Amino acid sequence: MSISNLLVPNNYHLFENSMTGPTGSTGPPGSSGKTGLTGPSGATGATGATGATGISGPTGLTGSTGPIGATGLTGLTGLTGLTGLTGLTGLTGPTGVTGVTGPTGATGLTGISGPTGHTGVTGVTGVTGASGPTGSLGGQGFSVWLTGNKSVLTGTNTIAAGWTTTNPTTTTVLGFNTGAFNTTTGIFICPTAGKWEFLVRVVWGASTSQTVRIARLLWTGVSTGSGEADGDMYIAPNDASNTYPSNRITSRLLLAIGDTVQLQVFQFSGGALNILQIDSGTMTGTSFSGIFIGT
Numbered sequence: 001m002s003i004s005n006l007l008v009p010n011n012y013h014l015f016e017n018s019m020t021g022p023t024g025s026t027g028p029p030g031s032s033g034k035t036g037l038t039g040p041s042g043a044t045g046a047t048g049a050t051g052a053t054g055i056s057g058p059t060g061l062t063g064s065t066g067p068i069g070a071t072g073l074t075g076l077t078g079l080t081g082l083t084g085l086t087g088l089t090g091l092t093g094p095t096g097v098t099g100v101t102g103p104t105g106a107t108g109l110t111g112i113s114g115p116t117g118h119t120g121v122t123g124v125t126g127v128t129g130a131s132g133p134t135g136s137l138g139g140q141g142f143s144v145w146l147t148g149n150k151s152v153l154t155g156t157n158t159i160a161a162g163w164t165t166t167n168p169t170t171t172t173v174l175g176f177n178t179g180a181f182n183t184t185t186g187i188f189i190c191p192t193a194g195k196w197e198f199l200v201r202v203v204w205g206a207s208t209s210q211t212v213r214i215a216r217l218l219w220t221g222v223s224t225g226s227g228e229a230d231g232d233m234y235i236a237p238n239d240a241s242n243t244y245p246s247n248r249i250t251s252r253l254l255l256a257i258g259d260t261v262q263l264q265v266f267q268f269s270g271g272a273l274n275i276l277q278i279d280s281g282t283m284t285g286t287s288f289s290g291i292f293i294g295t
Contacts, residue, residue: 140192142181143174143289146277149205150286152265153272160202160263160275160288161186168278168285181290187262190255194295200232200249201287202265203276211269215247220260252293263288 144163152158163183165175177183180191190196202215214233232247253261267273278285 140178140180140292141290142177142188144177144181144183144287145175146275146286148277149274151272151274152267154270155268157264157266159186160265163288187260188290190257190259192292193256195252195293196255196290197252197293198249198261198290200263202247203284203286204245205274205276207269207273209269211267213245213247214266215249216264217249217251218262218264219253261290
């Protein structure tokens, strides 16, 4: 039965093929019928045209960092570039403050001595310096003894001659002569101008007669003439105890080079008397010495 048969009363079939009348007013909708079974799907229609792109949605959260990939192979070393020009030397900065000196370290071991270097060329001789002051001339003079007993005639001035640097009584007291005293003639010739000191001891032989015995130094000066420099007179008593009398002289003279000094003795006992090399009583004898003591 068609739908038109359901909606149109039977008496209207007479007019199916007649002129259509006016449409009546629409009646109220009927209640919905049950949904029929779904028909089979029709063939897929052609894809429609792509619609316009919609507005971009908000960016999503950043995902977690992925694992680090394996290190790639090292690339080949590039060619070395040309050396640049040397820049100008900068100005020297000011010297900094000297720091506090640290404690001295322990002395290291002495190193092995190196080989001796070649001797250098001798340098030019420097200018000679000024002469220093002349030093003192010490050690000049003489100290001598008679070589034996010497006879002195009465009333006669006698030069004492014949001397030796050998001490006749002991080896601990030494004589000397630097060359200015003539041991044969007994004459001293001054070699150096200045002060000289002379010591004399004349020992006479025994005599019981009262007599004068004299010893003196004779100084013959180059510029001052001759004369007695110093002397000693001894008057022997007239008794038996008159044994080994002696004269002693100590004299300091200012001499010039070439001045001479000698010892002269004199007696007038009425006979000859000896001056002794050595006396048996005191083991001393006649001696003569002169020493340079300075300018």
